[in-house]
Structures are given as structure tokens and as C-alpha cells.
Amino acid sequence: MNFYPGPSKVYPQVKDWLNEAYDDGILSIQHRSQKFMQIYESIVKNLQKKHNIPKNYTIIFTSSATECWHILNDNFGNDTFSKINSYHFYNGAFGKKWFEYRKANYPKTSFGIEFDINEGINEKLEDKFFQQIPQNDYLPNIICLCQNETSNATQISQKTLSEIRQNRQNDFIFVDATSSWGGQNLNFSDADAWFVSVQKCFGLPAGLGIMALSPNLIDFYQNEIQNKSNNDKPTRYNQLSFLLEKANQFQTTYTPNVLGIYLLSKVMEFVPNISVTSQKLEKRATDLYDFLEENGYKILIDNKTVRSQTVLAIELNEPKLSFLKQKAKENNIILGNGYGKWKQNTFRIANFPQHTDEEIEILKEFLVAYASA
Known part of the structure; x- marks a missing residue:
């Protein structure tokens, strides 16, 4: 019995699903094939139905939650977005790593706010810390949160997330939900970017990440790119414009973990609301x-x-x-x-x-x- 908090126990049905994948030829399908797109689309529909993800959010597959850090960092910190500040609230190892990763790339616009493990981020709200962060309609900030800090077993409640959303409606909120998405009833409308790895609450082997992006975040990105760049042709496989283009076709930008995506589709068929x-x-x-x-x-x-x-x-x-x-x-x-x-x-x-x-x-x-x- 595996109670490690990731990678952890996998659903016992995985054994049968692996055999089905082999027998049905899933292991050999191309990621541009109709079959793959059907699997991708079925996951999106079940995430909307069973996890209450808004239908106007875009679902993107990655290799891990850590790669999501990289994608968000790379696409919302380059020259086009060089004046955007990011504020990282953390009380443990994973939130701190996320902050340090961002700061290493953008030291002048990355700020870390550490809070005590028993204090909770609520205290920062009561101190009106968020009100001290500049806010305007033209230059949003990015607020980064670990909804569930796996290193010390703390969480930010759904109520607090909703309060943050209400306080910072002009900013973008990014949430690491690695140990909660799939296990907790999250209100995805309260943030603009959510990401997770499947080896925790999805009961699957490691090697697949999921990211959900809000239409507001996507619109802002596309408008900024259009206004400030003469050429938005993809130059990197994880360039957001390329990821979005393919996601809208239920495809990925690269040859993905097809087996992992197939297993995710089986989990999403299997689990209750x-x-x-x-x-x-x-x-x-x-x-x-x-x-x-x-x-x-x-x-x-x-x-x-x-x-x-x-x-x-x-x-x-x-x-x-x-x-x-x-x-x-x-x-x-x-x-x-x-x-x-x-x-x-x-x-x-x-x-x-x-x-x-x-x-x-x-x-x-x-x-x-x-x-x-």
C-alpha cells in the first residue's frame, strides 16, 4: 500500500486499461490522428462535466506540473511582458522553488512573500497586503499560489481563493494545484492558470501534466503579442500561441505521452463528480x-x-x-x-x-x- 504523496498508488484498473491500450492499438496511434483527437476531446468534456471547469477554459497537456512553471514563465516574462510583476505567496518548498525559478529568469520583476505554515495566507489578506500591490487596468500583475503545499501539508481554502479573486480582479492568478486538482472541489473561475501532475489525485503514473487557462489570460496574451510583435510564428514547441493553436484542434505541439493521455481519459470516464x-x-x-x-x-x-x-x-x-x-x-x-x-x-x-x-x-x-x- 503506497501512501507516498506522489508518485503514489495508481488505480488498480490501470492494469486492465494498459491491456486495453495494447489490444486496441492505442500505443501506436499518431498524435495527429482522429483517434487521438477524440481521446483528447473526451478528456476536455469530462473535465468540464466532472471537475466543473468552465467551457471557455483551454486545456493543455504537458509532461508535468514543473513544465507548466516553465511554460508560464517563458510566455509571461519575455520581452513582450517584461514590465509585468509576479508576486509569489509561499510557505513551503514547492512554492519557494516556483518563486526562485521565476526570479532566476526575471530578477527585477519577481517578488516573494513568505508566510508561516500555521498563519495561512488569510493573514496577508487581513493585513491588506494585496492592496499594496499596484493594480491598474493596463498592466496586470501575476499572483502565484500553491493551493496545496505538499511539502508541509497546508492548503489555501476555496473561500480564500475566492477572496483573492475578488480583491485582484484586474490581475492574473496562477495556481499550482498539483496535490488537489482531482481531489478537491475547486472553483476554476477563481484563477487564470491552473496546473497539475497526474501522479497524485488522478491515480496515474507520473509523466503527464494538465494546464487550464482562462479566456481572459489568453485574450491578454494574444493582444499583447499582436500589438508588440511583428511575427508570432511559433519558434518553440512550448510557445503559448502554438500550444493554444494545437489545443483548439485537440492536439499537442509535440509527440506526447499518448499512453498517459489515454489512461487519463479512462480515469475521467471512471471517476464520479x-x-x-x-x-x-x-x-x-x-x-x-x-x-x-x-x-x-x-x-x-x-x-x-x-x-x-x-x-x-x-x-x-x-x-x-x-x-x-x-x-x-x-x-x-x-x-x-x-x-x-x-x-x-x-x-x-x-x-x-x-x-x-x-x-x-x-x-x-x-x-x-x-x-x-
């Missing part, structure tokens, strides 16, 4: 947090309002941490290591849709057995 999944995971997370505390485990995050619903981080000092992980391995249970500054004193538990209640109960029995070891 996100409201059902989100409600289940939220309840299970609450039960898990209560269970852990009742059995003497210390949750890394004290503030319950910012605890993640899909990744739990438990604080444990050496040598007990190494002992617990070793015993878990002996019981065929994979616990997630800590990450970043919490690598040496935490372990993490994934609470993803593909994890069954029966597996959670087995995990609980194990944790009870070694709670006082």
Missing part, C-alpha cells in the same frame, strides 16, 4: 487527523483551518521516525518522507481518491500498533 470525491476526502482527512491526535501523534500543522485534505504531515523525531518507516516497509506500507526543511522530522500520508477506506483502516491499525514504540 468531483463534489462526491471532495466530500469523501474531506471527511476522511478530518477522521484521520482526529485519529492521529487521539493516538499521540503530533500533526505538523497546528492550525486546523489550513491543514491539507489530501496530504497529512506528522511530526516525529529520530530515531522513532526511521523505526516507524522501517516497520511500515516490513508491513508492505509505504509512508511518505518529509520534504524540504521538514525532511528529517516528519512523515507524510497521502489521502487521494484512489486510496480505499479499507487501506486507510489497515494504516490506522499499523499506526496504533507502533504509536508508543
Whole structure:
């Protein structure tokens, strides 16, 4: 049983879907073929239907969420957009990496705002920090957020995301939803760029990313390119104009991970509406947090309002941490290591849709057995 927060357990149906892909010749289809475009289109329709993504948002496939950083960085930071500032709010390793990646390329227009893991970004709103960021109709800012910070198991609530959207209607909001899209009921209208990797809440092997872009962001990009560039012919495979052109045809700019895209189409056919999944995971997370505390485990995050619903981080000092992980391995249970500054004193538990209640109960029995070891 794999409770690592990504790559994590895959849906058991993947085994059958792999055989189907082989038998149906999916592994050999061309990415310009009608069959591939049908698979792509089916995913888009199911994302709209089951994950409530607005129909006017454009879905683009990438190799990973990290590549989405690169695409957004490359297309909204070059000479055409050189005066746009980006503001990165972060409290953990992944948000910080995103900021550092952007700053390395655009040091004069990239700003990082770090907040405490138990504070939550709500405090920054109450301090009216966002109001201190210049805002006008002609030169929007980019606000970058990790909705679910996997390194420390915190999240930004949907309510807070909506408040940010209301406060910054002239700016563009980019959201890393790597550990939440597919597991939480997100309001995609609250941001302009969302991205995810499928090895977490989609229950699939690593190697595929998804990005959703708002029409406002796309219109702004296309207008700026048209006004400031004499030639918008694609020169790079991940140039946004090229990505959009192909996405509108249900194609990609490069030969993609066709198998991964096919498996995603099967998952999207299989899973229920996100409201059902989100409600289940939220309840299970609450039960898990209560269970852990009742059995003497210390949750890394004290503030319950910012605890993640899909990744739990438990604080444990050496040598007990190494002992617990070793015993878990002996019981065929994979616990997630800590990450970043919490690598040496935490372990993490994934609470993803593909994890069954029966597996959670087995995990609980194990944790009870070694709670006082």
C-alpha cells in the first residue's frame, strides 16, 4: 500500500486499461490522428462535466506540473511582458522553488512573500497586503499560489481563493494545484492558470501534466503579442500561441505521452463528480487527523483551518521516525518522507481518491500498533 504523496498508488484498473491500450492499438496511434483527437476531446468534456471547469477554459497537456512553471514563465516574462510583476505567496518548498525559478529568469520583476505554515495566507489578506500591490487596468500583475503545499501539508481554502479573486480582479492568478486538482472541489473561475501532475489525485503514473487557462489570460496574451510583435510564428514547441493553436484542434505541439493521455481519459470516464470525491476526502482527512491526535501523534500543522485534505504531515523525531518507516516497509506500507526543511522530522500520508477506506483502516491499525514504540 503506497501512501507516498506522489508518485503514489495508481488505480488498480490501470492494469486492465494498459491491456486495453495494447489490444486496441492505442500505443501506436499518431498524435495527429482522429483517434487521438477524440481521446483528447473526451478528456476536455469530462473535465468540464466532472471537475466543473468552465467551457471557455483551454486545456493543455504537458509532461508535468514543473513544465507548466516553465511554460508560464517563458510566455509571461519575455520581452513582450517584461514590465509585468509576479508576486509569489509561499510557505513551503514547492512554492519557494516556483518563486526562485521565476526570479532566476526575471530578477527585477519577481517578488516573494513568505508566510508561516500555521498563519495561512488569510493573514496577508487581513493585513491588506494585496492592496499594496499596484493594480491598474493596463498592466496586470501575476499572483502565484500553491493551493496545496505538499511539502508541509497546508492548503489555501476555496473561500480564500475566492477572496483573492475578488480583491485582484484586474490581475492574473496562477495556481499550482498539483496535490488537489482531482481531489478537491475547486472553483476554476477563481484563477487564470491552473496546473497539475497526474501522479497524485488522478491515480496515474507520473509523466503527464494538465494546464487550464482562462479566456481572459489568453485574450491578454494574444493582444499583447499582436500589438508588440511583428511575427508570432511559433519558434518553440512550448510557445503559448502554438500550444493554444494545437489545443483548439485537440492536439499537442509535440509527440506526447499518448499512453498517459489515454489512461487519463479512462480515469475521467471512471471517476464520479468531483463534489462526491471532495466530500469523501474531506471527511476522511478530518477522521484521520482526529485519529492521529487521539493516538499521540503530533500533526505538523497546528492550525486546523489550513491543514491539507489530501496530504497529512506528522511530526516525529529520530530515531522513532526511521523505526516507524522501517516497520511500515516490513508491513508492505509505504509512508511518505518529509520534504524540504521538514525532511528529517516528519512523515507524510497521502489521502487521494484512489486510496480505499479499507487501506486507510489497515494504516490506522499499523499506526496504533507502533504509536508508543
